[in-house]
Amino acid sequence: MTDMTAATPATPDAAKVETPFQRFRSEFFESRVATFALATFGVIVLLAVLAPWITPQNPYDLAQVDVMDGRLAPGSEAFAGYTMWLGSDGAGRDLYSAILYGLRISLAVGLASGVIALLVGTVIGLVAAYAGGRIEAIIMRIVDLQLSFPASLVALMLVAALGKGVDKIILALVVAQWAYYARTVRGTALVERGKEYVEAAQCLGISKARIVFRHILPNCMAPLIVVGTVQTASAISLEATLSFLGVGLPQTEPSLGVLIANGFEYMLSGRYWISVFPGLALLFTVVSINLVGDHLRDVLNPRMRK
């Protein structure tokens, strides 16, 4: 276990003059994998943002989509003259265009629901852990209530009730996932609350809010980031699953999940590209988010710091 120290070579002189942010930045970019993942994620976001300008087809404009172009193999030429480098799906959408447009939706859904759920869950969890007593009891019963439903079921029921649409999916995913954060934060905070340093801080007359945000919250970061990356990944994946079950996003404006779900039925027919390419796009996106998250956790965790 002695190699632990070797992993994070400390330069004591530099540490003295660095601000916390600078230190965080230099520690983060120490890892080549994380840097690469962040770069990949950046490229993916850029591609998604630029989609309308760098694709030959707007897959949401039915006037540009022709069913006669359906199921063309990668590299085929579309009726309109451009080459479909990644082939086309069953409705005649150019997969390259559809994937970039789909990325926009999937990223928006995954990130928006992840961030909102994390904020809501963290605040509620901290309030519960710190307030204690009746408030904690009530909050945790609500969390129990929420967690007694598997996220996939909650989302399934909500989307079935709310109808289709990006905003509704995000709402469903937030409702389905906030409790995981709340439970995680509260679980960790509960342990921290019992520790001597909190008692010491209380004795010193430090305000409750300060204890929560300066002392307890940082200690919750590691598990939060683990849960956060897992949940963001599963949000994107869950959206795909809902589409597979027939209650996800509308077919005509496909997210990556809808593309994969639509391509699913072609898997045994040899038209692998309809499902595989969107699948790879999803894989790259989620893996890069996770790698960044993984490394963030190591960097942010005060106990890992030497």
Added chain:
Amino acid sequence: MTVFVIRRLLQAILVVFLMSVIVFFGVNVVGDPVHMLVNPEADQSEIAATIERLGLDRPIWEQYLLFLKGAVQGDLGNSFIFGEPALQLILQHMPATMELAFTALTLAIVIGIPLGLYAGLYPDNAISKGIMAGSIVGFSLPTFWVGLMLIMLFAVELGWVPATGRGDLGSFLGIQSSLFTADGLSHIFLPALNLALLKISLAIRLTRAGVREAMGQDYVKYARAKGLKTRRIIFVHVMKNIMIPVVTVMGLEFGSLIGFSVVTETIFAWPGMGKLLIDAILQLDRPIVVAYLMIIVMFFVLINLLVDILYSILDPRVRLQDQGA
């Protein structure tokens, strides 16, 4: 302890009641079951007769009161589609799902924790990096997609195991399960693996995170300074500490396993209650949906309780508190 348990049980009853309100009204907002049930050739009077037969002509609060009256007596209503008691149908389908989720959870723990431990102890090792990369890929792919890939590889191409369905039942200590026959095991392997993949990844990550954190802590340093063997430090001291988050999350994940079994059971034609539920949702068999969710709520309120109790056993710092006091 007893007071704590009783109090939590009372709270659980309140939770179940509130949930019944939410679920019942939530489910009744969606769609129109009548048009799912009647034959398209049925005329208007036949449709009206069906509405009456199913009690859907009554106001919703009256339907709820009738449901509640039955529920208190253990009757959660009759399935619209099967005409049999919803509770009975779910209980019939439950063993298949339970054995699937149980097998998946076992796989997740048996595979995930050792891999996570290894990756946590030797974080810079190539194997560890491979494990972590695999774990990331594991939960990045949608379950249904991986499920079909597994079928294509293991059942269609290699022909090692059957593609779909549940195997023969065996009996052991009075329990009927397909886990007790070779045929049953060959059938359960793929769906359980499919269901476990996400959880294997999660177990790896949680264990690794826990181990890495624990190894830097003072008690490990002291233990090492005291000259304890590395093996003892890891398996006695570190494991005991990291088991808390792992046990918590894995306990909660049993619920998500049952939730995700909806997808796995659809792909593998596994005759469990997840399949029953998704069919009920798609065909608007409301009594089944409500009954299923009620059972799930009760089940998980109990699991939460058990996890809290386990907490206290594993980490004495977390006291079982009577939270009203």
Added chain:
Amino acid sequence: MKKLTAATAVTASILALSAGTAFAEKLTIGLASEPTAMDPHFHNLGPNNAMTLHIFDRLVDQTEEQVLVPGLAVSWKPIDDLTWEFKLREGVKFHDGSDFNADDVVCTIERAPNVPNSPSSFGTYLKGKSVEKIDELTVHFTTPEPYPLMPNDLSTIRIISNETGCDAATEDFNSGVAAVGTGPFKFVSYTPGESIVVERNDDYWGTVPVWSEVEFRPISSGPSRVAALLAGDVDMIASVPTTDITTLKARDNLVISQGVSNRVIYLHMDQFRENSPYVKANGGGDIKNPLMDQRVRKAISMAINRDAIVERVMEGVALPAGQLLPDSFFGVSDNLEVVAYDPEGAKALLAEAGYGDGFEMTIHGPNDRYINDAKVAEAVAQMLTRIGIKTAVETMPRSVYFGRASRGAEGNLPEFSFILVGWGAGSSEASSPLKSLIHTYNPDKGFGSSNRGRYSNPETDALIEEALRTVDDAKREELLARATEIAINDVAIIPTHFQVNTWASREGIRYIARTDEYTLAMGVVKE
């Protein structure tokens, strides 16, 4: 690990299949949808009706093409305007050894419409009919008005036993106690969600089946069903997804059977609201419902490239439709052609109707009901967008869709403006779609129950009603054909295609495709 080549994999599956042949007496079939009960009168639903046909017989049988042939009745004829006489088959025994006679028929007719908790009863086919036992092997059916479809209606009713079945509850059928029929197979076991097993009835009065035991397994996911066949889990599957048919055909160890179905996929247009909720002027303003103009409807029909739908969306597994039923059925018109694809003509017609700049519309359709339903809706939207009708697509699960499509708007009116739907003619002749889709909506008489566009034309109404009173077959057929012609030429609905059903089986066996979409073990033959 040794990498398996495609060739070895194929060999492996051939070996697996030939191993199956050794026990060829047993047949395993993968079904797409599961029956909901073994009670033949519980739920009037395709999968139930198909499954119970293994155990029970009907008075009047239907062939693969849905032609009526003698079943438990050897002959039938109208003896006066209001009475039909059915002569019953002699010497038929139930599985428990008891004799089949008129008492069984009478009690069946009494039970069938009145099963408790039934989600969809057989009252639809038995309303207004009364039955009377004349002697052991003769029954009379009477109706208050002349009624030609008596044999068709009775071909939907499975006969149960007077002794074991008539007082039994649905659970007794599910447990097998009451599942005692005269059919070619006997009940063995029913495990919902898992399997249904039947065994051969060696004393069957008709052709004794070749299979000693048949197991049905519900596998609802299409790709999984195909995989189960490829892996050798099952000998045959129903409802092969269109996407897989080409690849399966290419495998020489599989047999594909196909047959056109009685199901037409069509577009229904709001023709009763001046202001239709999902039809808007360009830019979203209100507009007088253009779908009320016959020229607009015609233009829409001309804008639809049916060949493209069949070839591209359905992968060739469908037939372009020009009317309500495929050619071979009773009551179809010989004078109707499939409307030719003519986008320029469609544009001209739109301009003539005053919609040269088009308008905006939403097509609604289910996404889990018909073969490739959502994709067809999308293709139709693409085609309409090309002639200037900017069409958005909204598809939803059938659980939500049908309720809204039938009575989602205020006053229980149909909610949508332009919808994709399908209709299967269970009675196997043209009065079924005409009565429900074309006739004016009229709850009192039970007409127009699925007329979601509320098309109304006194001329077709009169013809349909007259046909339903005409016992003479030739005359009735002519009336039905004329009603169809008028409705189609007036573009009451726009048929797009007829579904083709596909079954796939392992080498050595073949399924005789049926128009009614039933999957029957009796129709699986050895080659």
